Amino acid sequence: MDPINAENFRTIWLCPDDASVVQIIDQRMLPHNYQIHDLKSWQDGVAAIKDMYVRGAPLIGATAAWSLYLAALDTKNPASEIRTAADALLKSRPTAVNLRWAVERVLATVDDTSDSNDLQVLTRCEAENICNEDIEISRGIGRHGLRLIEEIAASKNGAPVNILTHCNAGSLATINWGTATAPIYFARQQGIHVHVWVDETRPRNQGSQLTAWELAANGVPHTLIVDNAGGHLMQHGMVDLVITGTDRTTRCGDVANKIGTYLKALAAHDNDIPFYIALPSTTIDWEIRDGLTEIPIEERDPAEVTDVYGVSNSDRIHVRTTASDTPVSNYAFDVTPARLITGLITERGICAASEQGLLNLFPERRAK
Amino acid sequence: MDPINAENFRTIWLCPDDASVVQIIDQRMLPHNYQIHDLKSWQDGVAAIKDMYVRGAPLIGATAAWSLYLAALDTKNPASEIRTAADALLKSRPTAVNLRWAVERVLATVDDTSDSNDLQVLTRCEAENICNEDIEISRGIGRHGLRLIEEIAASKNGAPVNILTHCNAGSLATINWGTATAPIYFARQQGIHVHVWVDETRPRNQGSQLTAWELAANGVPHTLIVDNAGGHLMQHGMVDLVITGTDRTTRCGDVANKIGTYLKALAAHDNDIPFYIALPSTTIDWEIRDGLTEIPIEERDPAEVTDVYGVSNSDRIHVRTTASDTPVSNYAFDVTPARLITGLITERGICAASEQGLLNLFPERRAK
Numbered sequence: 001m002d003p004i005n006a007e008n009f010r011t012i013w014l015c016p017d018d019a020s021v022v023q024i025i026d027q028r029m030l031p032h033n034y035q036i037h038d039l040k041s042w043q044d045g046v047a048a049i050k051d052m053y054v055r056g057a058p059l060i061g062a063t064a065a066w067s068l069y070l071a072a073l074d075t076k077n078p079a080s081e082i083r084t085a086a087d088a089l090l091k092s093r094p095t096a097v098n099l100r101w102a103v104e105r106v107l108a109t110v111d112d113t114s115d116s117n118d119l120q121v122l123t124r125c126e127a128e129n130i131c132n133e134d135i136e137i138s139r140g141i142g143r144h145g146l147r148l149i150e151e152i153a154a155s156k157n158g159a160p161v162n163i164l165t166h167c168n169a170g171s172l173a174t175i176n177w178g179t180a181t182a183p184i185y186f187a188r189q190q191g192i193h194v195h196v197w198v199d200e201t202r203p204r205n206q207g208s209q210l211t212a213w214e215l216a217a218n219g220v221p222h223t224l225i226v227d228n229a230g231g232h233l234m235q236h237g238m239v240d241l242v243i244t245g246t247d248r249t250t251r252c253g254d255v256a257n258k259i260g261t262y263l264k265a266l267a268a269h270d271n272d273i274p275f276y277i278a279l280p281s282t283t284i285d286w287e288i289r290d291g292l293t294e295i296p297i298e299e300r301d302p303a304e305v306t307d308v309y310g311v312s313n314s315d316r317i318h319v320r321t322t323a324s325d326t327p328v329s330n331y332a333f334d335v336t337p338a339r340l341i342t343g344l345i346t347e348r349g350i351c352a353a354s355e356q357g358l359l360n361l362f363p364e365r366r367a368k
Numbered sequence: 369m370d371p372i373n374a375e376n377f378r379t380i381w382l383c384p385d386d387a388s389v390v391q392i393i394d395q396r397m398l399p400h401n402y403q404i405h406d407l408k409s410w411q412d413g414v415a416a417i418k419d420m421y422v423r424g425a426p427l428i429g430a431t432a433a434w435s436l437y438l439a440a441l442d443t444k445n446p447a448s449e450i451r452t453a454a455d456a457l458l459k460s461r462p463t464a465v466n467l468r469w470a471v472e473r474v475l476a477t478v479d480d481t482s483d484s485n486d487l488q489v490l491t492r493c494e495a496e497n498i499c500n501e502d503i504e505i506s507r508g509i510g511r512h513g514l515r516l517i518e519e520i521a522a523s524k525n526g527a528p529v530n531i532l533t534h535c536n537a538g539s540l541a542t543i544n545w546g547t548a549t550a551p552i553y554f555a556r557q558q559g560i561h562v563h564v565w566v567d568e569t570r571p572r573n574q575g576s577q578l579t580a581w582e583l584a585a586n587g588v589p590h591t592l593i594v595d596n597a598g599g600h601l602m603q604h605g606m607v608d609l610v611i612t613g614t615d616r617t618t619r620c621g622d623v624a625n626k627i628g629t630y631l632k633a634l635a636a637h638d639n640d641i642p643f644y645i646a647l648p649s650t651t652i653d654w655e656i657r658d659g660l661t662e663i664p665i666e667e668r669d670p671a672e673v674t675d676v677y678g679v680s681n682s683d684r685i686h687v688r689t690t691a692s693d694t695p696v697s698n699y700a701f702d703v704t705p706a707r708l709i710t711g712l713i714t715e716r717g718i719c720a721a722s723e724q725g726l727l728n729l730f731p732e733r734r735a736k
Contacts, residue, residue: 031690031691031694032691197697200570200673201596202568202570202594202595202596203594205689208673208674208689208690208694209689209690212690212691212694213691216691216693216694221695222695223695223696223697224673224674224690224694224695224696224697225673225696225697225698225699226570226571226595226627226628226673226698227570227594227595227596227628228569228570228595228626228627228628228631228702229627229628229697229698229699229702230631231628231630231631231634231702232627232630232665232699232701232702232703233699235630235660235702235703236660258596259594259596259597259600260594260595260596260597260599262599262600262603262635263596263598263599263631263632263634263635264631266599266631266634266635266638267630267631267634270634292603292604297600305568305576305592305593305594306576306592307678308676308678308687308689309687309689310675310676310687310688310689311687311688312680312685312686312687312688317680317687318680319676319677319678319679319680319685319687320678320679320680321573321576321577321676321677321678322399322576322577322580322592323399323400323580323581323584325584326399326576326580326584326592327590327591327592328591328592328593329565329591329592329593329597330593330594330597331593331597331600331601333600334596334597334599334600334603335600335603
């Protein structure tokens with residue numbers, strides 16, 4: 001049974017049998033176990049975001065929206081519960097800008113509504129809207145990014161287009177289709193021969209455990225590599241295109257994404273390989289310009305580095321790879337400066353990674 | 369009991385109680401277990417190199433030399449056994465240039481000697497010479513590299529000099545002192561405040577499992593990071609100096625080293641951070657110029673990527689981190705072009721990464 005179906009697949013949904021339960025895939029268990037996890041309270045939603053049952057900027061946003069719906073189910077004071085939940089959600093992951101976007105959007109919808117029934121309907125509707133819109137955004141990214149792959153394919157005489165990606169900006173990071181993967185899935189549907197180099201993505205192995213899993217489930221040829229390998233592949237003409245996602249993009253096109261993205265951008269630049277970022281415009285932070293100085297970089301639990309999840313004799317376990325007293329630093333993201341980015345693939349089209357480029361696509365953001 | 373002692377520590381030695389046995393540390397068990405492994409035949413030596421009980425260019429060379437001594441112990445036809453062993457040793461790891469150097473050096477010593485006793489004495493002497501000389505080489509590298517650290521320390525007002533290193537070019541990669549670590553150990557002995565960022569070094573985790581272990585054993589402050597993190601640290605002024613080792617250096621200063629070194633060199637270059645390679649001159653391949661086209665890059669077992677070694681409930685085990693059918697590519701080295709290297713630290717001094725720079729230190733290598 002294939003859990004990914006290009007059309008109907010979802011990463012978060014309201015339980016069909018119980019409208020007080022939101023369901024997600026416990027992504028921490030992949031690829032070894034496909035396990036559905038129930039969110040029965042907004043606190044479950046906060047935990048799912050914080051402990052990374054769900055990850056990926058769009059899915060984090062959607063989970064926050066659904067958590068506010070769960071808060072609206074409170075029987076005593078749902079309006080106050082929604083505010084409490086919103087505060088906790090905003091603190092759950094510091095880097096993801098569309099966590100804030102989703103929370104504020106739902107809050108704006110409920111405004112000063114206090115009727116319990118209205119609150120439930122409004123939050124549920126808005127969570128569903130956010131999910132449906134996210135799917136449309138991914139489709140838009142897929143459609144525009146497909147053109148890049150088609151152009152490269154035209155010059156390759158049937159040889160595969162080799163695309164390198166870092167982390168998981170796939171279906172599992174969104175509601176469906178993904179951001180960085182959407183052009184790849186669209187190309188595959190067009191019968192274009194694509195092959196994906198999947199960066200393992202230490203420390204959490206989202207590449208080896210999530211991207212490889214969903215590419216396999218969708219029948220996309222791929223090869224897992226360690227994060228160290230991409231430069232070598234680029235030096236030897238084995239990469240035609242790099243596409244990654246982003247957690248936050250500044251007004252000037254600097255991009256915060258999974259730690260290590262900057263290193264791949266440097267290697268792509270050094271080898272004249274196009275380096276694109278796929279992003280829903282909800283991840284653009286129009287208030288900031290300089291990614292290096294203005295984006296706070298989350299530091300996460302050292303155990304993510306020292307302990308690795310895997311299987312041994314079909315038991316799913318964590319092993320500690322280091323000595324027990326090894327000091328560890330674990331920055332989760334880095335910033336790739338706009339100068340290293342060939343272009344940004346958004347739902348509205350592709351643009352240069354610059355303020356001018358972004359404003360051409362989003363003219364409503366021009367200073368009044 | 370501390371297994372590393374700066375003066376007396378060795379990574380390979382003749383068993384004091386049995387001159388037919390060479391002893392090594394089984395480095396595959398570190399940091400969880402410090403285990404001595406006996407080499408009782410040259411075949412054991414080949415296996416130790418191939419299966420990475422030992423690794424690191426100088427230690428591989430020394431192990432090859434001692435393996436030829438073990439071949440000389442053959443009771444039937446030691447001269448022929450030495451040739452057979454030499455052939456097998458040369459095939460055991462393709463990238464390490466001083467594996468060939470060590471084998472050829474021992475072969476030159478025995479020349480056409482056929483007397484069994486002479487063969488034993490000659491091979492043993494030459495293996496011991498290679499080890500003793502390697503220690504002197506490491507000391508030379510340490511002395512010269514120390515000057516770089518002293519200069520940086522002078523500008524830091526007592527704040528630590530932050531040095532990033534990749535893989536293990538430490539005591540464990542040599543006979544003692546290491547190459548990249550020798551300047552660090554020397555600086556530490558001088559009372560200079562150093563702090564080392566230790567790249568985990570996927571896929572085999574030589575950084576987290578070997579470098580972190582030996583720095584801890586020698587009391588050097590250090591912090592483990594994933595390979596993805598170095599660029600971020602450099603962008604934020606948290607790295608003063610990068611020093612790595614090398615498996616092979618071309619006549620023009622291109623450097624083959626552990627996969628991922630190239631990415632760190634790019635990041636150092638992008639952030640104006642000095643990037644040095646520490647190398648014994650035995651790892652210079654004077655016959656080749658262009659590292660990218662002329663150095664064959666070893667591809668190793670995919671299991672190195674998919675399976676991770678660690679401890680769980682004090683059991684030492686391997687876990688598979690990926691789905692069982694994930695395709696994997698595992699290139700072990702990459703080439704850092706000379707243009708990205710600030711300088712080469714050799715036993716004779718520091719020079720530019722260029723033919724002219726190297727020939728200034730090694731004038732005997734000028735074309736006649």
